[in-house]
Amino acid sequence: MKPATLAELRDAVRDTDGPLVVRGAGTAAGWAGTPLPGATEIETTGLDRLLAYNPDDMTVAVEAGMPLTRLQAELAPHGQRIALDAARTPAGATVGGLVATADSGPLRHSHGGPRDLVIGVTVVLADGTVARSGGHVIKNVAGYDLGKLFCGSFGTLGVIAEVVLRVHPLPPATRTVALPCDAVEAVDAAGRLLAARLEPVALEWCDGSLLARYEGGPSSVERRAAVTPGTPLDGAAEAKAWQRVGDVSEEQTVVRCGTRPDQLPYVAKHATRVASSVAVGVHTVAVAGDAEVERLRAEFEHVTLCRRPPGSDLPAWGRPHTAVPLMRAVKQRFDPAGRLGAGRFAPWF
Amino acid sequence: MALTDLRDKLVADLGRDGVIDDPAHLRTYECDALTGYRVVPALVVLPRDAGEVATAVRACAEHGVPFVARGAGTGLSGGALPTADGVVISLQRLRRIIEVDPVNRRAVVQPGVTNLDISKAAAAYGLYYAPDPSSQQVCTIGGNVAENSGGAHCLKYGFTANHVLAVDVVLPDGTPTRLGGDAPHQAGFDLLGAFVGSEGTLGVVTAVVVRLLHTPATVRTLAADFDSTETAGAAVTAVIAAGIVPAAIEMMDNLAIQAVNEAVDAGFDPDTAAVLIIELDGPADEVEERFAEVTAVCTAATRVTIARDAEQRARFWRGRKAAFAAVGRLSPNYFVQDGVVPRTRLGEALARIAAMADEAGLRVANVFHAGDGNLHPLVLYSEAAGEHERAEALSSAIAELCVELGGSLSGEHGIGTDKACSMPRMFSTDDLETMKRLRAAFDPAGLCNPGKIFPTPRLCGERPGPYRPHPLESAGVIERL
Numbered sequence: 114m115k116p117a118t119l120a121e122l123r124d125a126v127r128d129t130d131g132p133l134v135v136r137g138a139g140t141a142a143g144w145a146g147t148p149l150p151g152a153t154e155i156e157t158t159g160l161d162r163l164l165a166y167n168p169d170d171m172t173v174a175v176e177a178g179m180p181l182t183r184l185q186a187e188l189a190p191h192g193q194r195i196a197l198d199a200a201r202t203p204a205g206a207t208v209g210g211l212v213a214t215a216d217s218g219p220l221r222h223s224h225g226g227p228r229d230l231v232i233g234v235t236v237v238l239a240d241g242t243v244a245r246s247g248g249h250v251i252k253n254v255a256g257y258d259l260g261k262l263f264c265g266s267f268g269t270l271g272v273i274a275e276v277v278l279r280v281h282p283l284p285p286a287t288r289t290v291a292l293p294c295d296a297v298e299a300v301d302a303a304g305r306l307l308a309a310r311l312e313p314v315a316l317e318w319c320d321g322s323l324l325a326r327y328e329g330g331p332s333s334v335e336r337r338a339a340v341t342p343g344t345p346l347d348g349a350a351e352a353k354a355w356q357r358v359g360d361v362s363e364e365q366t367v368v369r370c371g372t373r374p375d376q377l378p379y380v381a382k383h384a385t386r387v388a389s390s391v392a393v394g395v396h397t398v399a400v401a402g403d404a405e406v407e408r409l410r411a412e413f414e415h416v417t418l419c420r421r422p423p424g425s426d427l428p429a430w431g432r433p434h435t436a437v438p439l440m441r442a443v444k445q446r447f448d449p450a451g452r453l454g455a456g457r458f459a460p461w462f
Numbered sequence: 463m464a465l466t467d468l469r470d471k472l473v474a475d476l477g478r479d480g481v482i483d484d485p486a487h488l489r490t491y492e493c494d495a496l497t498g499y500r501v502v503p504a505l506v507v508l509p510r511d512a513g514e515v516a517t518a519v520r521a522c523a524e525h526g527v528p529f530v531a532r533g534a535g536t537g538l539s540g541g542a543l544p545t546a547d548g549v550v551i552s553l554q555r556l557r558r559i560i561e562v563d564p565v566n567r568r569a570v571v572q573p574g575v576t577n578l579d580i581s582k583a584a585a586a587y588g589l590y591y592a593p594d595p596s597s598q599q600v601c602t603i604g605g606n607v608a609e610n611s612g613g614a615h616c617l618k619y620g621f622t623a624n625h626v627l628a629v630d631v632v633l634p635d636g637t638p639t640r641l642g643g644d645a646p647h648q649a650g651f652d653l654l655g656a657f658v659g660s661e662g663t664l665g666v667v668t669a670v671v672v673r674l675l676h677t678p679a680t681v682r683t684l685a686a687d688f689d690s691t692e693t694a695g696a697a698v699t700a701v702i703a704a705g706i707v708p709a710a711i712e713m714m715d716n717l718a719i720q721a722v723n724e725a726v727d728a729g730f731d732p733d734t735a736a737v738l739i740i741e742l743d744g745p746a747d748e749v750e751e752r753f754a755e756v757t758a759v760c761t762a763a764t765r766v767t768i769a770r771d772a773e774q775r776a777r778f779w780r781g782r783k784a785a786f787a788a789v790g791r792l793s794p795n796y797f798v799q800d801g802v803v804p805r806t807r808l809g810e811a812l813a814r815i816a817a818m819a820d821e822a823g824l825r826v827a828n829v830f831h832a833g834d835g836n837l838h839p840l841v842l843y844s845e846a847a848g849e850h851e852r853a854e855a856l857s858s859a860i861a862e863l864c865v866e867l868g869g870s871l872s873g874e875h876g877i878g879t880d881k882a883c884s885m886p887r888m889f890s891t892d893d894l895e896t897m898k899r900l901r902a903a904f905d906p907a908g909l910c911n912p913g914k915i916f917p918t919p920r921l922c923g924e925r926p927g928p929y930r931p932h933p934l935e936s937a938g939v940i941e942r943l
């Protein structure tokens with residue numbers, strides 16, 4: 114089913130019997146657990162309108178099926194953007210899909226992820242309830258923040274129908290410096306760059322290079338790049354370096370994991386390739402096979418499976434972290450019949 | 463009976479000096495900084511560590527007795543207001559900084575540690591904790607987590623929610639758990655994000671892992687005078703529209719300036735209609751470039767004073783941060799309101815507030831986070847002159863005006879007891895019922911800080927005010943169903 118309005122979506126959820134699975138553009142279909150067969154698919158790509166945009170307020174409201182690239186194209190003429198650069202964006206990822214998977218890219222270093230950018234949501238629960246939280250202003254503490262709760266929910270708590278986001282100005286200039294180094298050196302070098310208070314917007318270690326990206330006024334980014342160890346990259350080389358960071362997500366077996374920043378060397382030891390936001394400790398990790406996934410899970414609690422080869426029977430989630438019982442309780446309250454996204458969080462629930 | 467049993471159990475487990483039950487002493491816990499609401503609790507417990515917090519919560523759960531966590535009691539929405547038959551769990555003895563980790567730029571602290579003490583402990587490494595509520599010398603990090611507190615510099619740096627990596631909490635049934643992790647990536651729902659800002663209704667925080675930032679290389683600050691709050695508001699919009707993200711943009715109107723000038727030597731022009739404090743921070747070159755743009759944008763200002771050194775900057779901020787207290791000099795009593803409007807509607811909001819104040823025959827001073835559209839109107843009145851009810855009505859009407867203009871009932875002080883009855887102005891029954899599902903998942907028995915956030919017939923009368931559509935709904939842009 115492909116509803117085109119919030120009302121159609123609500124009706125589709127309410128009037129269809131049995132299990133449902135939500136799908137955006139399908140760019141993260143392989144993330145987390147495989148949905149059990151037999152569920153009716155609800156595709157959100159028919160919900161793709163821009164609902165409200167007032168550039169001076171720096172907020173924008175969209176339907177969840179709007180591809181992020183299209184939203185960025187709407188904002189760019191006003192000198193604005195959503196500060197979210199998940200690797201799957203060019204493949205057509207929808208705003209709702211990015212929220213549901215809590216996906217992010219190198220800009221997480223300075224802007225966080227969807228949880229830090231979403232200021233309001235409208236969701237449709239499994240029983241057809243339509244609920245909003247947050248609103249259209251950036252600063253807002255009225256009521257519980259369901260927008261954050263739905264980050265990383267993989268379509269199991271409800272269907273995200275509308276999203277309100279904060280926008281940021283597009284930088285006048287950017288510059289990237291590449292410093293060849295290993296994982297141990299990357300942790301130290303990143304620490305030194307931060308201590309030098311140069312405020313890079315992204316600090317990513319990938320394929321043996323630490324990439325530091327600066328954004329801001331033209332002369333300021335040049336001067337900051339000039340005092341950064343490594344080689345400043347020209348336009349083409351810069352684009353290619355960041356392309357490689359995104360490519361890590363395309364490898365055969367990929368996980369996203371969160372660790373203390375100084376644990377990068379351990380992560381790297383078990384990886385074939387890593388794109389690591391080294392200063393925050395969020396890594397996109399390509400590994401040789403299931404055994405390495407298990408090893409990372411044995412060491413770290415927060416590991417999300419993003420890609421695995423066809424036919425792999427690796428469970429999607431490892432040993433449950435301490436909040437998993439609470440996740441089950443929340444799931445029980447939001448979707449007591451277990452209609453939505455069954456299998457996504459197997460074997461946890 | 464339950465209470466007597468519970469007291470005995472708590473005394474046995476926490477020791478005599480861990481439990482307060484004498485009426486005189488209990489009274490010191492009867493309210494937070496919203497002093498209009500007062501309820502003396504049945505018991506207060508003073509646990510010494512996370513284990514004792516869990517013991518206390520479990521005992522309350524087993525006895526079916528409601529409880530509320532309390533930090534420093536500086537909350538402005540009655541969030542820590544006790545119930546008469548309930549227990550206050552004070553976190554004042556949990557004030558240890560467990561670890562400062564300069565390599566990973568984070569600190570692990572107990573919930574009773576004050577906001578400012580985190581930055582003091584981190585200072586040795588050139589690090590600090592960014593969210594800076596004006597109450598930071600006294601308010602606790604546990605209270606900050608509960609309220610998702612903000613501060614002047616949240617315009618650039620974000621709120622508490624953006625700076626907390628993990629919390630250890632005791633769930634309302636006494637189970638300890640951890641939300642969040644070592645990095646901003648969680649396997650599964652963002653329960654940490656849902657917890658921060660839940661106003662003490664989902665559990666008791668026993669430890670917090672916060673991110674630390676390096677102090678910025680350069681700070682530049684100016685104070686710009688304007689001949690009206692409207693032109694000051696327009697300047698705020700112009701700065702933001704120029705693609706500049708200042709660390710802070712604060713506004714004070716003439717009444718607030720008068721109060722501040724009497725209280726501290728901040729040096730603001732007593733005759734100006736409004737002053738903006740604009741601060742930029744970051745790498746030196748970047749700040750200089752952008753600061754020039756800001757001064758260029760402030761052409762409508764009647765006077766621009768650039769802080770020549772750290773001392774003058776500190777004076778501006780002393781003035782700004784003293785504003786709430788200073789207003790006490792103008793008026794025997796006042797209410798602090800906290801609402802948010804879309805920034806582009808600041809001028810309109812201030813004009814409407816002025817008109818409403820005139821109509822009510824009361825004065826309203828404005829001191830606020832202009833960059834975020836976060837208003838703090840201070841409604842001045844006199845209890846002695848019998849103005850209480852009129853002032854309270856005006857204050858509530860201002861919060862609801864914010865919703866009508868497309869904003870929010872609260873930007874940082876929380877809903878608590880104070881604005882629970884206004885929630886139906888902002889959210890539909892389905893919205894609120896959905897939020898209650900989250901509450902029920904954490905606290906099925908409803909014992910953890912009951913009576914907050916959500917309107918109840920007891921608090922609000924049988925019929926809380928009706929839901930009114932969001933302006934975008936009225937315009938047909940969004941639909942509710």
Ligand SMILES: Cc1cc2nc3c(=O)[nH]c(=O)nc-3n(C[C@H](O)[C@H](O)[C@H](O)COP(=O)(O)OP(=O)(O)OC[C@H]3O[C@@H](n4cnc5c(N)ncnc54)[C@H](O)[C@@H]3O)c2cc1C
Nearest residue numbers: 533534535536537541596602604605606608612662667874
């Ligand atoms: C002069 C003044 C200026 C202020 N300025 C600002 C400002 O600039 N920005 C801002 O955001 N706020 C401001 N505030 C409001 C207040 O300081 C904040 O809300 C602060 O976070 C409250 O902290 P507290 O320790 O005093 O919490 P309390 O008032 O004790 O409690 C507040 C809430 O937190 C809960 N709570 C406390 N500790 C815990 C815990 N360990 N676990 C679970 N729940 C807990 C309580 O149950 C209650 O619901 C100001 C207040 C004053 C009086």
